[in-house]
Amino acid sequence: MTARPKLLTTTPNFIVSDLTASLEFYLGKLGFGEPGVWGEPPCFAMLHRDGFELMLSLAEEKAQPRPNGPDGMWDMYIRVGDLDAEIAALKAAGAEIAAGPETKEYYGMREIELLDPDGHRICFGQDVQAT
Numbered sequence: 001m002t003a004r005p006k007l008l009t010t011t012p013n014f015i016v017s018d019l020t021a022s023l024e025f026y027l028g029k030l031g032f033g034e035p036g037v038w039g040e041p042p043c044f045a046m047l048h049r050d051g052f053e054l055m056l057s058l059a060e061e062k063a064q065p066r067p068n069g070p071d072g073m074w075d076m077y078i079r080v081g082d083l084d085a086e087i088a089a090l091k092a093a094g095a096e097i098a099a100g101p102e103t104k105e106y107y108g109m110r111e112i113e114l115l116d117p118d119g120h121r122i123c124f125g126q127d128v129q130a131t
Contacts, residue, residue, distance in 0.1 A: 013054075015064050015065045019056060022045075067120040076120065077125060108129030111124065
C-alpha cells in the first residue's frame with residue numbers, strides 16, 4: 001500500500017447570495033477575522049479563526065445557494081473547547097441561536113445550532129465526555 005501524506009485541514013466553501021451580509025455574520029457574530037476579499041465587485045472571501053478557514057463565494061444567481069440548514073441538516077460542524085464560553089460570546093455579539101444547547105447521545109456532544117443569512121446551519125459542539 002502506498003503511503004499517503006497527512007491530511008492537514010478541511011476548508012468549507014459556502015455559496016452565498018450576499019457576500020457583505022455573510023461577512024457581517026461570520027466576522028461580527030461568529031468571531032472570524034483576517035478576511036481576504038477578492039473581485040471587483042467583491043465575489044470571494046476567505047476568513048480565519050483559530051487556524052480554521054472558511055471560504056465564501058458569491059452566487060452568480062440568487063437561486064444558487066442551496067444550504068442543508070433549512071432541512072435541519074448541518075452544513076458545518078465546529079468543535080469547540082468551551083461551549084458555554086462560545087454561547088456567551090455569540091449572545092454578546094447578537095447572534096441568534098436556532099437550537100440548543102442540547103447534549104446528544106452520540107459521542108456525548110453538547111451542541112448549539114445557528115443559521116447564517118442564507119440558511120447554512122452551523123453547529124458548535126463540545127465533547128462533554130472528555131471534560
